[in-house]
Amino acid sequence: MKVVQIVGYKNSGKTTLILKILQLLGEKGLKCAVIKSSHSLIKHSQTDSGLFFQQGADPVLLHTPNALMIQTQKKDLLCLFRQYHEQVDFMLLEGFKSVKLPRIVCLSDEDDNELLENAFCTVKKKKTDYVFQKQSSPIGDFNTLVQHLCQMPEFPAAINCKKCGYSCFEYYTTQPDTECIVKESSRFQLKINNVTIPLMPFIEIWLMILLLVFWPP
Numbered sequence: 001m002k003v004v005q006i007v008g009y010k011n012s013g014k015t016t017l018i019l020k021i022l023q024l025l026g027e028k029g030l031k032c033a034v035i036k037s038s039h040s041l042i043k044h045s046q047t048d049s050g051l052f053f054q055q056g057a058d059p060v061l062l063h064t065p066n067a068l069m070i071q072t073q074k075k076d077l078l079c080l081f082r083q084y085h086e087q088v089d090f091m092l093l094e095g096f097k098s099v100k101l102p103r104i105v106c107l108s109d110e111d112d113n114e115l116l117e118n119a120f121c122t123v124k125k126k127k128t129d130y131v132f133q134k135q136s137s138p139i140g141d142f143n144t145l146v147q148h149l150c151q152m153p154e155f156p157a158a159i160n161c162k163k164c165g166y167s168c169f170e171y172y173t174t175q176p177d178t179e180c181i182v183k184e185s186s187r188f189q190l191k192i193n194n195v196t197i198p199l200m201p202f203i204e205i206w207l208m209i210l211l212l213v214f215w216p217p
Contacts, residue, residue: 004104013124
């Protein structure tokens with residue numbers, strides 16, 4: 001799973017840009033997820049599902065003819081990355097300005113300098129299109145942007161063990177020469193009577209955590 005931030009001030013074109021990226025990546029058969037940061041609190045309505053959640057049910061799943069809606073307690077980003085690591089090709093983050101990850105910055109008329117750290121591409125919305133700021137990046141159009149996204153490295157396993165000397169966020173942003181211990185390790189296999197039992201990805205990750213804690217390299 002590759003992780004990309006799209007940041008910018010209000011009305012700078014973040015949502016429209018994400019829609020375009022989703023379209024282009026979808027045309028390549030790539031599966032994407034989006035996490036949107038919001039400063040608004042969710043108001044639990046007096047619907048059945050809202051009442052279930054307020055009474056302590058977690059998660060509450062609303063099964064409808066066209067979608068499955070899941071309501072659960074807030075999770076931090078690393079927890080969400082672990083959860084979807086094997087399920088999607090791209091995780092797009094809208095917002096989360098304080099998180100330092102490779103990012104696309106949607107420029108506005110405000111002072112954008114504080115957003116430019118870790119930016120590999122800057123764009124400015126002009127009516128129905130985007131102008132790529134070529135002076136700050138070799139990415140000059142959506143074709144080269146998608147090429148760059150597809151060439152990005154995979155995010156680490158998101159267990160934040162720091163055995164490599166970096167947090168998972170720092171490792172992904174700086175791409176140091178130090179190898180990620182989890183990434184380079186062999187996958188776990190459970191064998192019973194010489195029959196290999198497949199493990200869910202999250203079970204493999206937790207087994208790795210236990211080994212790193214009790215038998216550090």
